[in-house]
Amino acid sequence: xxxxxxxxxxxxxxxxxxxxxxxxxxxxxxxxxxxxxxxxxxxxxxxxxxxxxxxxxxxxxxxxxxxxxxxxxxxxxxxxxxxxxxxxxxxxxxxxxxxxxxxxxxxxxxxxxxxxxxxxxxxxxxxxxxxxxxxxxxxxxxxxxxxxxxxxxxxxxxxxxxxxxxxxxxxxxxxxxxxxxxxxxxxxxxxxxxxxxxxxxxxxxxxxxxxxxxxxxxxxxxxxxxxxxxxxxxxxxxxxxxxxxxxxxxxxxxxxxxxxxxxxxxxxxxxxxxxxxxxxxxxxxxxxxxxxxxxxxxxxxxxxxxxxxxxxxxxxxxxxxxxxxxxxxxxxxxxxxxxxxxxxxxxxxxxxxxxxxxxxxxxxxxxxxxxxxxxxxxxxxxxxxxxxxxxxxxxxxxxxxxxxxxxxxxxxxxxxxxxxxxxxxxxxxxxxxxxxxxxxxxxxxxxxxxxxxxxxxxxxxxxxxxxxxxxxxxxxxxxxxxxxxxxxxxxxxxxxxxxxxxxxxxxxxxxxxxxxxxxxxxxxxxxxxxxxxxxxxxxxxxxxxxxxxxxxxxxxxxxxxxxxxxxxxxxxxxxxxxxxxxxxxxxxxxxxxxxxxxxxxxxxxxxxxxxxxxxxxxxxxx
Amino acid sequence: xxxxxxxxxxxxxxxxxxxxxxxxxxxxxxxxxxxxxxxxxxxxxxxxxxxxxxxxxxxxxxxxxxxxxxxxxxxxxxxxxxxxxxxxxxxxxxxxxxxxxxxxxxxxxxxxxxxxxxxxxxxxxxxxxxxxxxxxxxxxxxxxxxxxxxxxxxxxxxxxxxxxxxxxxxxxx
Numbered sequence: 001x002x003x004x005x006x007x008x009x010x011x012x013x014x015x016x017x018x019x020x021x022x023x024x025x026x027x028x029x030x031x032x033x034x035x036x037x038x039x040x041x042x043x044x045x046x047x048x049x050x051x052x053x054x055x056x057x058x059x060x061x062x063x064x065x066x067x068x069x070x071x072x073x074x075x076x077x078x079x080x081x082x083x084x085x086x087x088x089x090x091x092x093x094x095x096x097x098x099x100x101x102x103x104x105x106x107x108x109x110x111x112x113x114x115x116x117x118x119x120x121x122x123x124x125x126x127x128x129x130x131x132x133x134x135x136x137x138x139x140x141x142x143x144x145x146x147x148x149x150x151x152x153x154x155x156x157x158x159x160x161x162x163x164x165x166x167x168x169x170x171x172x173x174x175x176x177x178x179x180x181x182x183x184x185x186x187x188x189x190x191x192x193x194x195x196x197x198x199x200x201x202x203x204x205x206x207x208x209x210x211x212x213x214x215x216x217x218x219x220x221x222x223x224x225x226x227x228x229x230x231x232x233x234x235x236x237x238x239x240x241x242x243x244x245x246x247x248x249x250x251x252x253x254x255x256x257x258x259x260x261x262x263x264x265x266x267x268x269x270x271x272x273x274x275x276x277x278x279x280x281x282x283x284x285x286x287x288x289x290x291x292x293x294x295x296x297x298x299x300x301x302x303x304x305x306x307x308x309x310x311x312x313x314x315x316x317x318x319x320x321x322x323x324x325x326x327x328x329x330x331x332x333x334x335x336x337x338x339x340x341x342x343x344x345x346x347x348x349x350x351x352x353x354x355x356x357x358x359x360x361x362x363x364x365x366x367x368x369x370x371x372x373x374x375x376x377x378x379x380x381x382x383x384x385x386x387x388x389x390x391x392x393x394x395x396x397x398x399x400x401x402x403x404x405x406x407x408x409x410x411x412x413x414x415x416x417x418x419x420x421x422x423x424x425x426x427x428x429x430x431x432x433x434x435x436x437x438x439x440x441x442x443x444x445x446x447x448x449x450x451x452x453x454x455x456x457x458x459x460x461x462x463x464x465x466x467x468x469x470x471x472x473x474x475x476x477x478x479x480x481x482x483x484x485x486x487x488x489x490x491x492x493x494x495x496x497x498x499x500x501x502x503x504x505x506x507x508x509x510x511x512x513x514x515x516x517x518x519x520x521x522x523x524x525x526x527x528x529x530x531x532x533x534x535x536x537x538x539x540x541x542x543x544x545x546x547x548x549x550x551x552x553x554x555x556x557x558x559x560x561x562x563x564x565x566x567x568x569x570x571x572x573x574x575x576x577x578x579x580x581x582x583x584x585x586x587x588x589x590x591x592x593x594x595x596x597x598x599x600x601x602x603x604x605x606x607x608x609x610x611x612x613x614x615x616x617x618x619x620x621x622x
Numbered sequence: 623x624x625x626x627x628x629x630x631x632x633x634x635x636x637x638x639x640x641x642x643x644x645x646x647x648x649x650x651x652x653x654x655x656x657x658x659x660x661x662x663x664x665x666x667x668x669x670x671x672x673x674x675x676x677x678x679x680x681x682x683x684x685x686x687x688x689x690x691x692x693x694x695x696x697x698x699x700x701x702x703x704x705x706x707x708x709x710x711x712x713x714x715x716x717x718x719x720x721x722x723x724x725x726x727x728x729x730x731x732x733x734x735x736x737x738x739x740x741x742x743x744x745x746x747x748x749x750x751x752x753x754x755x756x757x758x759x760x761x762x763x764x765x766x767x768x769x770x771x772x773x774x775x776x777x778x779x780x781x782x783x784x785x786x787x788x789x790x791x792x793x794x795x
Contacts, residue, residue: 151663180663221651321790381664389655416681418659418674478674479659544666592668599669603676606656611634611649 023372029210090163104261188371231322
């Protein structure tokens with residue numbers, strides 16, 4: 001029998017050293033990466049000491065620029081310089097036209113209506129563009145830690161639908177990142193504030209970023225963050241404030257012609273500068289001269305507030321609705337997130353509505369990345385004793401299309417995730433062996449008013465008379481809010497295969513093609529690669545099992561079972577030193593099966609401890 | 623994982639309509655903080671799957687028994703009573719429902735003031751509370767009547783959802 005390994009409680013058993021994880025705020029206007037170092041979450045600068053990375057990508061024939069240098073050339077090269085790509089994530093051309101965006105890009109025609117932008121470097125999807133931003137951020141982490149990043153937490157607006165979340169995850173995959181979790185931005189902000197203060201109660205997170213507005217109500221209890229309700233508007237943000245100001249300049253200038261992409265871009269940048277100036281000043285001088293569009297004058301803060309009053313009202317209406325959804329009125333704290341919350345008018349409206357002074361002491365631009373870094377640090381296993389848990393909800397109802405273009409809701413908005421729902425369907429023709437489903441997300445009754453997520457086909461339904469087959473379709477939403485579908489014919493027990501085709505995303509095949517293209521490897525390399533992959537899988541199984549054995553092995557296992565697991569580990573360790581890919585994969589499978597009993601015991605033990613902990617709490621309270 | 627456990631047993635609670643919601647949510651959070659997939663990032667694939675199944679089941683159970691109406695329906699289900707799609711209800715109740723709908727329509731026609739809407743909602747909430755109390759009292763002894771009360775509660779729930787929809791419209795959604 002192996003010697004007992006004695007470690008301090010909560011400390012990892014070797015070989016599990018401290019891992020490196022980072023939090024990424026992939027924003028509409030700016031992006032940030034942060035990591036916990038020496039117990040403190042800090043954003044990481046680039047080599048020039050800049051923390052904020054403008055979310056801008058400029059494609060050139062042979063190279064790609066990301067960040068400030070790309071932003072600087074936005075005026076000169078508007079067609080190849082992509083700003084606010086986040087607004088296009090997981091969206092189709094139709095969506096973007098419906099939003100009434102005046103985007104100065106040359107959109108490529110695609111068969112399925114997916115957005116692709118025609119650039120000198122070829123047609124680029126929003127996913128590819130976002131992955132360039134991620135790569136740039138990760139470069140900072142590699143510089144800071146001179147090495148490997150074990151995993152990242154990427155934040156997304158709470159209101160992001162499945163397609164948008166999936167697109168974000170795919171961008172991370174293209175950038176070669178291990179995603180520990182997609183985290184809702186407002187939750188990340190609450191983590192940044194809540195972790196240190198040990199605060200309990202209801203918190204509203206008001207997040208007015210560059211392109212999206214989110215309002216979330218969170219309940220914080222004993223280290224558990226529970227998203228009670230989320231709402232917002234995925235097409236309202238600081239950019240819209242800039243647009244309002246830009247429209248005002250156009251009107252004042254009397255300029256009547258259509259604006260060129262270059263003019264539009266310059267004007268928006270001018271408007272943004274004005275907005276920022278008026279956060280600190282009561283009045284600002286306006287001096288615009290762009291290719292024939294001239295205006296010289298002044299804008300007061302009060303006048304600007306009038307220009308954007310409708311936008312602020314829109315955001316307050318969303319607050320009202322989310323409070324009702326949460327069935328709560330007593331908000332004890334409001335966290336402010338996003339550069340636009342520096343505006344006086346916004347802060348005032350929030351204070352008036354919630355009746356509390358909002359929290360602003362963490363930089364509103366950094367607060368999300370900092371919270372994400374804290375969460376990444378916990379998820380990667382650096383704080384095993386930490387009790388913090390984030391419980392999230394599904395932001396938009398999931399449904400499927402039924403007769404007459406109606407959406408039948410399968411899982412309601414604000415349901416806690418992970419969740420699954422099963423629904424039964426039947427065939428309507430004799431001998432029918434396939435069925436087509438269309439999955440949508442949204443609150444409206446008509447499919448055409450909801451977001452189209454994907455269609456999937458059930459195949460392999462046993463041929464029967466119409467109405468005899470009973471097909472149970474299970475919709476599983478995981479902790480990241482991502483949907484997967486499985487199906488089974490109940491009378492025969494036959495599993496039917498499900499093929500999902502995302503409406504506006506990349507298919508599994510396209511992603512692996514892109515990954516392959518980016519690596520560009522020869523026949524021999526394929527073998528080397530699969531051997532490396534098999535070894536990685538073996539090591540992660542060994543790591544996971546040793547960690548679990550260190551925690552619970554002696555406590556939960558009979559000596560025989562413990563010995564056979566330890567033997568399995570040592571066999572797998574030996575085999576994985578060889579070059580025999582098949583043997584490694586076989587042993588991984590064998591050990592996985594051997595460990596299943598232990599896994600079940602650990603789960604049962606976790607459930608028991610959940611309730612025993614509770615009784616102690618109650619005793620203490622009494 | 624024991625799938626034969628009912629939703630109350632998952633929380634180690636006795637099967638009952640009367641429930642301390644504060645206690646339930648403590649149990650819920652305590653379970654999730656040990657079973658949630660976030661606690662299994664480092665675990666084997668099998669444990670990850672178990673965690674996802676458990677967390678999913680705990681969420682489903684919590685969703686059903688934390689809300690009064692769905693808990694009532696679930697209790698009937700446990701006793702073998704399945705809720706019908708088009709139940710037969712007493713005539714005077716149906717007439718009362720029609721009158722309430724007309725009242726709501728009138729509020730809409732008259733420019734839809736938030737105050738009138740709030741008063742209407744208050745009325746619905748009060749009726750709902752009364753029926754819930756009735757259900758709690760009778761469901762152990764009189765299943766047939768308890769079922770009828772659930773149908774009545776469903777009517778009021780629908781009305782309440784309709785008021786929410788109207789509010790959404792006023793708020794610009």
